[in-house]
Amino acid sequence: ELQRIESSKAGLTIGAGVSYSAAYEALSSAYPSFGRLLDRVGGDQVRNMGTIGGNIANGSPIGDSPPPLIVLGATLTLRSHGGSRTLPLEDFFIAYGKQDRRPGEFVESIFVPALPAGERFAAYKISKRRDEDISALLGAFRISLDGDRVKAARIAFGGMAATPKRAKVVEAALLGALWNEGTIRDAQSAFDTDYQPITDWRATGAYRLLAAKNLLMRFFLESTGETAQLRRFEEVA
Numbered sequence: 001e002l003q004r005i006e007s008s009k010a011g012l013t014i015g016a017g018v019s020y021s022a023a024y025e026a027l028s029s030a031y032p033s034f035g036r037l038l039d040r041v042g043g044d045q046v047r048n049m050g051t052i053g054g055n056i057a058n059g060s061p062i063g064d065s066p067p068p069l070i071v072l073g074a075t076l077t078l079r080s081h082g083g084s085r086t087l088p089l090e091d092f093f094i095a096y097g098k099q100d101r102r103p104g105e106f107v108e109s110i111f112v113p114a115l116p117a118g119e120r121f122a123a124y125k126i127s128k129r130r131d132e133d134i135s136a137l138l139g140a141f142r143i144s145l146d147g148d149r150v151k152a153a154r155i156a157f158g159g160m161a162a163t164p165k166r167a168k169v170v171e172a173a174l175l176g177a178l179w180n181e182g183t184i185r186d187a188q189s190a191f192d193t194d195y196q197p198i199t200d201w202r203a204t205g206a207y208r209l210l211a212a213k214n215l216l217m218r219f220f221l222e223s224t225g226e227t228a229q230l231r232r233f234e235e236v237a
C-alpha cells in the first residue's frame, strides 16, 4: 500500500515507499523543475532504492525533497495502530534530528497539491558534482503574481539551517511588491535575517548565503523569460 501514487485534480498522493525513480514521471509532469531536481538525487542506484518517504522521515536538513515539497504546500500523513493524522510537511521538522513523529508512527504518504495555473515554481540544487553529491544548499521557489505585483511567495531552503526552512522574511519582502529586478535586489538582503548557515566541508556559510541570494535572482530571470543561457548551462552542468 505504501508504493501507490494517486493522481487527482487536487494533486498527487505519493506513498512513503515510492522510490524516486517511480515518482519521477508523476512529479516531473506536474512540476517539471521537480523532475530536473530528482535527476540530481544520488545516482541511478539511489534513485531506484531510495524513497521520498525515507528522505522526509530521515529529517536531514540537506535532504533534497523537503524544500520543494514545503513550497508546494505538501502535507504528510503519519499512521500508527491508533489511526492516522495529517500535518503540513513544514511542521514535521522541529529541530535538528527531531521530527514530529510519535512512538509507533510511520510516514504513510505525502500529498502534493496541484500547482494553480499561472503560478511559477522552481527548485535548484547546488552541489560540487552533478551526481552522487549531497546538496550544499537547495532552494525552492514559488510565486504567484497579480499583474506586475507579487500576490503570494513561498521560498524554502535546505542546507541553510538545522532543518529544511522557509525564508519568511524574504517572502515578506516580496509580498505586494513589483516583480522586478529592484525588488529582487532589495529582498536579497532579507536572507541574512532568515538564515545563518554554518560552514562545513561542503560550503562556507558566506557561500551558502550568497548562492541563496543568487538563486532568487535566477528564479526571477527565468520567470521573465531570460532562461536560454541558464538552461543551457544547467544541461551542461
Ligand SMILES: Cc1cc2nc3c(=O)[nH]c(=O)nc-3n(C[C@H](O)[C@H](O)[C@H](O)COP(=O)(O)OP(=O)(O)OC[C@H]3O[C@@H](n4cnc5c(N)ncnc54)[C@H](O)[C@@H]3O)c2cc1C
Residues within 6 Å of the ligand: 016, 017, 040, 041, 042, 043, 046, 049, 050, 051, 052, 053, 054, 055, 056, 057, 058, 062, 063, 064, 065, 105, 106, 107, 108, 132, 133, 134, 135
Ligand atoms: C550514495 C548515496 C547518495 C545519496 N544522495 C542523496 C541526494 O543526492 N539527496 C538526498 O536527499 N539524499 C541522498 N542520499 C540519502 C538517502 O539515500 C535518501 O535520502 C533516501 O531518500 C532515503 O530513503 P530510504 O527509503 O533509503 O530511507 P532509509 O535510508 O531506509 O531511511 C532513512 C530513515 O528514515 C526512516 N524511515 C524510512 N522510511 C520511513 C517511513 N515510511 N516512516 C518512518 N520512518 C521511515 C528509517 O528508519 C531511517 O531512520 C544518498 C544516499 C547515498 C547512500
